[in-house]
Amino acid sequence: MERLKIQNNSVTLVDQVEDKLLSYFREKDLRKGDAIPNEMELTVSLGVSRSVVREALSRLKMMGIVETRTRRGMILSEPSLLGGMKRVVDPRILSEDTLFDILGFRIVLEIGICSEIFRKITPADIDSLEEIVNVGIMYENNEYAPFSEFAFHAKLYKITGNKTIAEFQNIIHPVMTFVKDKFQEFLAPINIQLKEEGRIVTHQDLLQYLKDGDEDGYRKALEEHFEVYRIFVNRKNEYNAAMKNGKDND
Amino acid sequence: MERLKIQNNSVTLVDQVEDKLLSYFREKDLRKGDAIPNEMELTVSLGVSRSVVREALSRLKMMGIVETRTRRGMILSEPSLLGGMKRVVDPRILSEDTLFDILGFRIVLEIGICSEIFRKITPADIDSLEEIVNVGIMYENNEYAPFSEFAFHAKLYKITGNKTIAEFQNIIHPVMTFVKDKFQEFLAPINIQLKEEGRIVTHQDLLQYLKDGDEDGYRKALEEHFEVYRIFVNRKNEYNAAMKNGKDND
């Protein structure tokens, strides 16, 4: 009874309850592991039906904010910062703009961790990287076997000791392979061009800078290592603009 | 009828349906704006009850993957990469470790965009930053009025032109203010110490490097600007370790 009719503008009861639950957790200063009221209690105290409460809870469960053990009730758990991203990062449902943003994000991140790497890298890390580089066959023109490509950069992120950054790298990795695959025709000529100009920076080159402890050299080399993507994004944007002008209505 | 009893290990029907829906969208190669079957059709074709379908859909709605207009049915929409993060980034429910990871993430990001900034910055951007710096009163010891602090760094992210990075900055901003607030007692003495050593880098200093086009100088200054947080995290970790040894059972 007393059905709320506030849902004028697509703000549903479920949305409201989701908010209210989060506010409630904050208000009560509940921490990880603390129990929260069961569904019936929430139903009563929020004045909505169980299905609405369940839908809202379902969302929070997906995000890893609440956890439920049958019969023992529900508890708060610590959500993974990036957990929600996992489901969304499907290159097929992301727009080209966002894909390129992610590409840029990744490059920025890897350049940003330079100083952190040089601060924390150990001889064991160097050995580990060396091994990865050795088993990694470079196919041709700046393209590595997918595994070694991933392993090399993943190792770099790991050296920082920042789990969130490492996890982020894991999540956006599918985007990288998707872009490489889908835009092969754009990337290949750029790599050839860079090769002709002698501007290809290999993993081996990067490793050498790490061995030498040459941070500035490493950073510059890394920028060059990613140059192919910078050129690609610029070229693709020009290409898209040209296509748009060509057939104006699409 | 024929209730699936596969939910042995806390994998509920809703979880399965959520997965199936995402697979279905991929399989059918549905894009942004495409219509998806209505609830009853999904109910029938998935062989589950409407409530299960609704809970799964509710999750996808929250993530911005599907959108619903009453009566017109549901359509696929492009999710924001970071949309899911917004709900999770409540400093109160994140562990200290994750908070520090985010702190590190932010620093890495801001250092990583250096070269991008110098590549794209315009005289208008300089003017804009100058204005922000001028209205920004530095309280004392490396601490700015919250607004100018945010505005200055937000502007830097904006210059990159990468919307995803800018959005990310927006989302983690609450974490920054929370950390500053909560760990005031740890941060204050560090800032005082840095000041005595003449190592405080102000926004004004950073701006000068931008004006001069001195990228390396800017990067080094920025690292110094964030030094307080590096020292803080190290010191806090030592403190926590000491506390843990002090009273072993907690």
Added chain:
DNA sequence: AAATATTATTTGTCTGACAAATTAAATAAC
């Protein structure tokens, strides 16, 4: 032919029910 009224469809919400699991309590066995 245009404006209005009706109908049908679809999401949002409510209510009530049962299953499964598991903890808590009660009973039986030693």
Added chain:
DNA sequence: GTTATTTAATTTGTCAGACAAATAATATTT
């Protein structure tokens, strides 16, 4: 009296059916 077994109670997970509200599609009236 203590331990093992059985029973009961609780809570989440799922199903089923109903109605409201909004709106697109259709039919009706002017």
